[in-house]
Amino acid sequence: MSSARALVWFKRDLRLFDHAPLAQAMQFESAAGLLVIEPEWLHSPECDPQHVAFYLACAAELQAKLAALGLPLLVRTGSMPAVLQALHQQWRFTHLLSHEETGPLWSYRRDQEVARWSTSASVQWLELPQNGVVRRLRSRDGWARRWLQRMNAPTAAEPTGFKGAAGLQAEALPSLRELGLSTSGRQLPAAGEGAAWHTLDDFLAERARPYRQALSSPLTAPHSCSRLSVHLAFGTLSMRSVHQTTEARIAGCGDRELAWALRSFASRLRWHCHFMQKLEDEPSMECHNLAKSVNGLRAGDGTPLDAVHTERLQAWCEGRTGYPMVDACMRQLRATGWLNFRMRAMLVSFAAYHLWLHWREPGLFLARQFLDFEPGIHWSQMQMQSGTTGINTLRIYSPAKQARDHDPEGRYVAQWVPEFGSSAYPQPIVDEVSALRHAKETLYGLRNSPQAQQQAQALQDKHGSRKSGLPQTGRRRAGAPAPQPSGQARLQGELF
Ligand SMILES: Cc1cc2nc3c(=O)[nH]c(=O)nc-3n(C[C@H](O)[C@H](O)[C@H](O)COP(=O)(O)OP(=O)(O)OC[C@H]3O[C@@H](n4cnc5c(N)ncnc54)[C@H](O)[C@@H]3O)c2cc1C
Numbered sequence: 001m002s003s004a005r006a007l008v009w010f011k012r013d014l015r016l017f018d019h020a021p022l023a024q025a026m027q028f029e030s031a032a033g034l035l036v037i038e039p040e041w042l043h044s045p046e047c048d049p050q051h052v053a054f055y056l057a058c059a060a061e062l063q064a065k066l067a068a069l070g071l072p073l074l075v076r077t078g079s080m081p082a083v084l085q086a087l088h089q090q091w092r093f094t095h096l097l098s099h100e101e102t103g104p105l106w107s108y109r110r111d112q113e114v115a116r117w118s119t120s121a122s123v124q125w126l127e128l129p130q131n132g133v134v135r136r137l138r139s140r141d142g143w144a145r146r147w148l149q150r151m152n153a154p155t156a157a158e159p160t161g162f163k164g165a166a167g168l169q170a171e172a173l174p175s176l177r178e179l180g181l182s183t184s185g186r187q188l189p190a191a192g193e194g195a196a197w198h199t200l201d202d203f204l205a206e207r208a209r210p211y212r213q214a215l216s217s218p219l220t221a222p223h224s225c226s227r228l229s230v231h232l233a234f235g236t237l238s239m240r241s242v243h244q245t246t247e248a249r250i251a252g253c254g255d256r257e258l259a260w261a262l263r264s265f266a267s268r269l270r271w272h273c274h275f276m277q278k279l280e281d282e283p284s285m286e287c288h289n290l291a292k293s294v295n296g297l298r299a300g301d302g303t304p305l306d307a308v309h310t311e312r313l314q315a316w317c318e319g320r321t322g323y324p325m326v327d328a329c330m331r332q333l334r335a336t337g338w339l340n341f342r343m344r345a346m347l348v349s350f351a352a353y354h355l356w357l358h359w360r361e362p363g364l365f366l367a368r369q370f371l372d373f374e375p376g377i378h379w380s381q382m383q384m385q386s387g388t389t390g391i392n393t394l395r396i397y398s399p400a401k402q403a404r405d406h407d408p409e410g411r412y413v414a415q416w417v418p419e420f421g422s423s424a425y426p427q428p429i430v431d432e433v434s435a436l437r438h439a440k441e442t443l444y445g446l447r448n449s450p451q452a453q454q455q456a457q458a459l460q461d462k463h464g465s466r467k468s469g470l471p472q473t474g475r476r477r478a479g480a481p482a483p484q485p486s487g488q489a490r491l492q493g494e495l496f
Pocket residue numbers: 215225226227228229230232233265268269271272273275339340341342344345348370372373374375377378381382385478479480
């Protein structure tokens with residue numbers, strides 16, 4: 001492409017392998033990479049310094065790899081339109097190449113501004129998909145098949161070299177301190193594309209073997225779950241790479257136990273995109289209940305929290321609710337930035353049903369704690385575990401049952417709540433029996449109304465999963481986007 005200049009905008013896709021915009025940039029006369037630390041991100045209520053620290057560590061590895069291929073990675077701090085405008089004056093790029101992003105509201109609005117800027121500057125912005133999320137989806141029918149087609153498609157050409165951008169040099173990445181942030185003190189996992197592949201290989205080779213039995217307990221899950229969520233969230237690995245490497249491992253593995261475990265893992269990769277698709281289709285769901293019938297029900301839904309619920313929220317965030325399993329999970333999460341699925345669900349269920357808190361504030365707090373924060377999964381799960389989707393079975397987790405099932409000897413609680421059993425440990429913050437009676441009576445009453453049922457059907461059509469027609473991958477687990485129950489079954493609350 002003579003005189004065409006490509007600017008590759010890196011967002012949450014900090015890798016070389018299977019990076020379609022990067023592969024396209026090789027065709028251009030000259031190219032440069034761009035990484036922007038946006039104040040809108042730093043100031044967003046979901047952002048925590050741990051995210052920025054991990055992002056910068058991934059970016060440092062990426063910058064070195066790109067430099068070796070002759071592509072300078074420019075680093076700017078500022079709002080996107082202003083950054084693009086200044087850079088365009090300096091270096092008249094003709095194309096902006098990036099991946100599509102399903103992000104929170106601030107990034108959604110930013111993308112709209114970037115689109116406007118590109119049009120006004122006559123720059124062609126090419127956005128390419130990087131997972132199974134479909135932009136401008138018309139219908140959920142056939143979605144799973146489409147996901148599989150995308151995942152089985154060849155990976156993008158590996159970059160071998162770039163023609164270079166005359167006069168542009170790579171720039172140093174800022175430190176946390178230069179960005180005005182202090183470290184969270186947490187030990188972060190190894191960052192970057194190399195670490196991501198190592199985590200995947202290590203999981204597929206052996207770590208996955210007990211996956212199905214081990215993923216529910218907070219004692220065994222940290223080792224036996226893949227721990228790939230953070231790499232998928234920051235894009236150090238593409239979903240297609242994980243899918244294809246896993247399928248190849250299954251195909252070449254004569255070990256039935258391991259293959260069975262990996263099948264179970266592989267099905268979750270589809271859930272990842274299934275949940276992200278919901279936010280893509282309905283960006284407002286990060287702030288508003290999907291089911292309008294539950295609007296205004298809980299504390300903090302449209303009105304400020306009163307003193308009682310403020311104290312409940314505070315106690316939940318600090319891991320001092322007087323429910324040892326809840327407090328242990330919260331403390332583990334705060335210390336490490338990760339928690340397994342079941343325990344995440346229990347924390348949210350406790351906030352929603354026991355404490356009667358609306359999901360938005362607890363969700364923002366958890367978003368800051370989860371290093372793997374992925375908006376589409378996160379807000380879908382916050383709503384699902386709080387019973388505000390209108391289409392999922394109400395799942396109320398009993399902390400005592402979770403402790404019996406997944407920490408029968410009390411080792412996990414002893415590790416994270418050493419004062420449990422002494423006078424230093426608080427009394428339960430709410431009475432479980434009366435709190436759950438109130439929650440169930442209120443919610444079942446609402447769900448039974450004709451309006452709620454009508455709305456549930458519309459929500460199911462728009463967001464619910466369809467029977468995929470894909471091979472069955474074993475018994476469905478909590479959190480799986482299975483075909484939704486209908487009629488009375490949908491109205492039953494289950495105690496987990
Ligand atoms: C309230 C709540 C909030 C959550 N927020 C996030 C989030 O911000 N980011 C995030 O990646 N996951 C989130 N999850 C889903 C799940 O808990 C994590 O994906 C998982 O614990 C990550 O660990 P892993 O990579 O070892 O998972 P594995 O068990 O090894 O699973 C492999 C991958 O499959 C996907 N996956 C697994 N379970 C789910 C699920 N239930 N829904 C969607 N995708 C899934 C993830 O990409 C995960 O990395 C949330 C769950 C709940 C209940």
